[in-house]
Amino acid sequence: EPQRVIFSLIQPTGIPHLGNYLGALRRWKELQDEKTAPTKKRRRNNRLIFGLADLHSLTLKQDREVRRQNSRQTFASLLALGLDPNRSALFLQSQIQEHAELMWILSNVASTGYLSRMTQWKDKIGVGKDASMEQLDEKAREKLKLSLFSYPVLQAADILLYRPNFVPVGEDQLQHVEFTRQLARSFNSAYARDLKAPTFNLPEVMLSPAKRIMSLQQPEKKMSKSDPDVNSRILITDAPDEIRNKIRKAKTDSVEGPLTYDPEKRPGVSNLIEILKHVTRSSKSCEEITQELQDTTLGALKALVAEEIVKNLDGIKEKYDAIMAAGDKEIHSAMVLGTRVARAKAGNTMKHVREAVGL
Ligand code: ADP
Ligand code: NA
Incomplete structure (x- = not known):
């Protein structure tokens, strides 16, 4: 059975909701369990790497203690869901410096035209999906920080750093994975044409059947952690x-x-x-x-x-409470394991990238 590298990220915005769970996290756990399935037929050679996107969280203004606590809560939630640090590498993006380095390198093949057509920055600054950069007034431009605009480039770096075959995410991320594939292609043709092998493979989306769970209060919108109405979502620890x-x-x-x-x-x-x-x-x-x-x-x-x-969701809350009550012990030791795996992979990819561009 050839190894399949599977990578995904979640924003460390606290305890995940039912949409995160059905759209992504339940799948992560299933993929992990395939590794140790009792019968050969169901067992697969999955290499699992799951990160918390805490660098991305900087696009959100937040008190530093709140940010830290949110990361802790998300990390504890992953453990409570049954992700096992010995079978799935769990880590914080900010602990692996290569994310930011690769982002800068990929920025050189990322077109601002493509980025300006993406929808996420428009949502975040509250302009319509069809808005274009040229139309933005002074106030909107002030709101649109460079990090919000280039967010998908960091996301592409996150993914490509681990050279995964599959990226299990919900439907809202399709656009970003497609952009990632585009950057991988552009990079390969700009820098790796004369090399023995392309630097990046093209990762594929692994879409969960629960593509898009909607808000309980405004069912025309997706269920989201950023919705201020707590009745709009069910948390996995409710x-x-x-x-x-x-x-x-x-x-x-x-x-x-x-x-x-x-x-x-x-x-x-x-x-x-x-x-x-x-x-x-x-x-x-x-x-x-x-x-x-x-x-x-x-x-x-x-x-x-x-x-x-x-x-x-039975049992998740109890496990979560126990992990949080134990201080940082369990979280810390899981993070040490995951960071080691992620760092080795990221370092290896960056060796190839630096060689390809001539650094
Ligand atoms: P959020 O959008 O709530 O801030 P994230 O961006 O951290 O959550 O997403 C983590 C994972 O959960 C991603 O794979 C995303 O596609 C998935 N996801 C988020 N919201 C939903 C939803 N309402 N339905 C299905 N999947 C979702
Ligand atoms: Na999302």
Whole structure:
């Protein structure tokens, strides 16, 4: 079985939510478990590297203690979800200096035209998706820091540094991985054409079936950690009653008659059905699930969804609390292991990169 290098990042914005879990983190754990599966048929030679993007977090103004505490919480959450530092390398991006170095080098093949078409910086400064750089007024330009604009270049460096075959992420990251592939191609053709092998391979997205879980309060938006409304998301450490409460309060509609699955016209109800499908790992389509639930009331659907989430997240909170209560011991020793693995890989890639560009 050839080795597959699998790499992904999460922002260290505290405890992850259900969207992070269904869209990415649950997959990370499954990939880890494939390494030690009891039968040969299911076992795979995965090399897993998962980072916390704390350099990216600098684009957010934050008190230093809050930033540190958020990183700790995210790290503890990964351990609580069952990521095992002996099987998955877990580390902080800021501990590996090569991220920033590779970002600078890649900046030389990153087109500002491409970057200006990307949507994330527009979201962050609150202008429309179709806004262009030229149209921005003075105030918007002041808000648009260079780091926010070049964020995808750092993200590309994060990924390419580990030369992964696969990047397991949610749908919101597709655009960034596509940009990463573009930079890898540009770099290879600018600097590595005459070398025995291209410096970078083109990583592929591993998209989870739960591509996009929506906010419980504004179901036309994705569930996100940056949403100020805490009722918009379920955290993986929420207690059963908190989960039940948030689902009960989830925004739906007042359409009469049987349940229907229609993400356009009934985003709230459809999101609940979507969540139900993914927490139960159902192989049925959302339409089939809805068909079976036809005579269920909205209240009963909510109760069912809440119970399935409670079951799915069972035990995570206890583990999380124990890790946090133990001070930094467990987090620190996991980080030492992960940083060692990441540093070795990153150093190796940078040797090739420096050689290719002539540094
Ligand atoms: P957030 O967008 O909440 O700040 P991150 O950017 O740290 O979270 O994302 C971590 C992972 O979770 C990424 O792979 C991302 O694609 C995935 N993800 C984030 N939000 C969702 C969502 N609502 N549905 C599915 N996956 C998501
Ligand atoms: Na995101």
